[in-house]
Amino acid sequence: DVKVTQSSRYLVKRTGEKVFLECVQDMDHENMFWYRQDPGLGLRLIYFSYDVKMKEKGDIPEGYSVSREKKERFSLILESASTNQTSMYLCATTPYTGPNQPQHFGDGTRLSIL
Amino acid sequence: GQQVMQIPQYQHVQEGEDFTTYCNSSTTLSNIQWYKQRPGGHPVFLIQLVKSGEVKKQKRLTFQFGEAKKNSSLHITATQTTDVGTYFCAGISVGRRALTFGSGTRLQVQP
Numbered sequence: 001d002v003k004v005t006q007s008s009r010y011l012v013k014r015t016g017e018k019v020f021l022e023c024v025q026d027m028d029h030e031n032m033f034w035y036r037q038d039p040g041l042g043l044r045l046i047y048f049s050y051d052v053k054m055k056e057k058g059d060i061p062e063g064y065s066v067s068r069e070k071k072e073r074f075s076l077i078l079e080s081a082s083t084n085q086t087s088m089y090l091c092a093t094t095p096y097t098g099p100n101q102p103q104h105f106g107d108g109t110r111l112s113i114l
Numbered sequence: 115g116q117q118v119m120q121i122p123q124y125q126h127v128q129e130g131e132d133f134t135t136y137c138n139s140s141t142t143l144s145n146i147q148w149y150k151q152r153p154g155g156h157p158v159f160l161i162q163l164v165k166s167g168e169v170k171k172q173k174r175l176t177f178q179f180g181e182a183k184k185n186s187s188l189h190i191t192a193t194q195t196t197d198v199g200t201y202f203c204a205g206i207s208v209g210r211r212a213l214t215f216g217s218g219t220r221l222q223v224q225p
Binding site: 033042056102105106107 | 118120123144145147149155156157158159162164202204211212213214215216217218
């Protein structure tokens with residue numbers, strides 16, 4: 001069974017801080033994704049990566065960056081956190097490149113920016 | 115950009131009643147996926163539809179992909195309290211590399 005682990009379940013940070021959210025998968029999946037989930041808006045794609053050191057912008061990349069130095073780890077970085085980045089952040093993976101694959105999600109990180 | 119709208123946003127039913135959620139895309143989709151998220155949990159993949167007009171069933175759940183591949187529906191027959199959660203559709207437009215999720219329908223089932 002695929003295991004996608006997000007480093008924190010809950011996180012509280014202050015405005016202006018640099019925030020790192022980590023995601024690790026144990027199934028050698030090629031693709032990794034970062035979403036944020038807000039009530040009434042569903043899941044919105046921030047960034048995704050289809051290979052080590054490769055990244056591609058999603059629909060709402062502003063204010064975020066990502067890093068994928070190893071295949072199993074995908075980090076989301078908030079360079080200077082703002083209150084409008086308070087949200088639930090979900091990491092997901094798929095085994096290989098191609099449209100017809102289910103996404104495997106982590107448990108999410110609920111991030112509050114004060 | 116691609117938009118995927120989902121209605122209703124919320125539905126409250128009595129146990130035993132039927133439930134349907136609808137998904138509409140602004141662009142033609144190469145596939146449509148459905149996910150269920152239980153309260154406090156993460157989205158879990160239910161099913162994928164690829165062909166125009168495709169219908170698939172999973173016990174009391176029926177999934178349909180429209181002929182034009184721009185809309186989809188999920189119908190639950192005789193809801194149970196275990197059906198509680200938020201149901202998301204997600205699709206990929208032709209030429210895109212990633213899914214776009216709908217806004218979700220939250221289902222509440224009264225015992």
